[in-house]
Amino acid sequence: MNKPDLRDPLQLLAFGFGSGLAPKAPGTFGSLAALVFFPLLALLTLPAYLAVVAVAAVVGVKICGHAAEALAVHDDGRIVWDEFAGQWLALAPLVPVLQWNLQGALWLLAGFVLFRIFDIAKPWPISYLDRELQGGLGIMLDDIVAGLLAAAVLMLLRGVMP
Numbered sequence: 001m002n003k004p005d006l007r008d009p010l011q012l013l014a015f016g017f018g019s020g021l022a023p024k025a026p027g028t029f030g031s032l033a034a035l036v037f038f039p040l041l042a043l044l045t046l047p048a049y050l051a052v053v054a055v056a057a058v059v060g061v062k063i064c065g066h067a068a069e070a071l072a073v074h075d076d077g078r079i080v081w082d083e084f085a086g087q088w089l090a091l092a093p094l095v096p097v098l099q100w101n102l103q104g105a106l107w108l109l110a111g112f113v114l115f116r117i118f119d120i121a122k123p124w125p126i127s128y129l130d131r132e133l134q135g136g137l138g139i140m141l142d143d144i145v146a147g148l149l150a151a152a153v154l155m156l157l158r159g160v161m162p
Contacts, residue, residue, distance in 0.1 A: 002071050004078060013081050014067030020080035030080025031116060034087040035108070041088065042095050049088075049095045056085040057144055065136025075130075075139050082143035083119065089147030090115035093155045111154050118146035 004021065006012045019033035020026040041049055060081045067079045091111045098104050122130055122142065126149070130142040 030083035086143030086147035090150035
């Protein structure tokens with residue numbers, strides 16, 4: 001296994017600007033780093049936000065595949081661009097309604113925790129995608145599905161507890 005090279009722009013993105021190099025829980029640190037960008041992204045309209053997330057997911061296939069090849073490992077846990085895209089997708093239901101107050105912070109926390117639960121527990125179909133798909137697509141797709149499931153639960157919770 002090779003060492004990450006953060007001078008390579010694609011690896012810099014793949015490793016979440018270094019957040020994925022945390023010695024423990026790199027996926028959680030990657031998801032936390034994704035939250036740093038959320039306030040800026042949340043200024044967009046929902047369609048524009050979703051377009052940015054879609055672009056992040058599509059280019060993430062190349063970014064993550066490149067990093068995996070450079071490391072000579074299929075899905076190195078330090079590759080966290082997939083967590084960025086998945087976390088942003090999980091938070092999409094908050095974009096049109098988020099208030100920047102304590103209640104809004106609690107909804108952000110809920111979106112973060114839900115995404116981490118789905119990403120770590122990997123219930124079906126996430127576990128299937130994680131196991132069966134290879135390369136950049138395999139790295140990205142399980143986190144995209146985790147983000148979609150987290151977003152669905154977040155929408156349900158918002159409907160029950162506005």
